[in-house]
Amino acid sequence: MEALAALCRLPVSGGGRNELADKHGPEQDSPLAGALRPVFRKRPADGYFLRAEFLAHFASLLDIRAADRDFRGDPYQRYGGRSLYTRSHGEAFLAVLQNRVGAGLFLFDEPESALSPQSQLALLMLMNGMAAGGKSQFVIATHSPILLTYPGADIVSFDSPRLPHVNIEETTHYQITRGILSDPELYWKHLREEN
Secondary structure, three states, X not given: OHHHHHHOOOOOOOEOHHHHHHOOOOOOOOHHHHHOOOOOOOOOOOEEEEEHHXXXXXXXXXXXXXXXXXXXXXXXXXXXXXXXXXXXXHHHHHHHHHHHOOOEEEEEEOHHHHOXXXXXXXXXXXXXXXXXXXXXXXXXXXXXXXXXXXOOOOEEOOOOOOOOXXXXXXOHHHHHHHHHHHOHHHHHHHHHHHO
């Protein structure tokens, strides 16, 4: 995901093009990006990289901008109108997603990490509304069986070196979730036996 972000001229620590110069996260480049040669039919006018583990760095950047007398405009305007730190972790994620996602290319790295199952459904509906207009594309790295249910999703499995395209039922995340929810005692028996 970092390499894709770099190739799309998005900060590898997360954010949009407005954050490229700010160097707000611990990582500034992607070694893999130099080895890839992307082809764009049309470069997206806008984009955003949501990187779950660095959202706190991004929230701090917005607060620094708010305190900077020389910063022009409202840094919170595109992110729900107030500091992301005034929200729970999941609410901050949704504030970014609901207010920042529009037309363009959006890269999400494990967006489910702060989202409840209900909030994951809200994210799916947001994505569906944006994609239906034909002006948004999403590339998502996820472990969430809920997000994998997106209709027509092209699922690529990184469990094999071949990177095959699979259907949801072939993913280990789906199989484990379905198995433990349909027969929790069987799973717990197996887990206890392993210990």
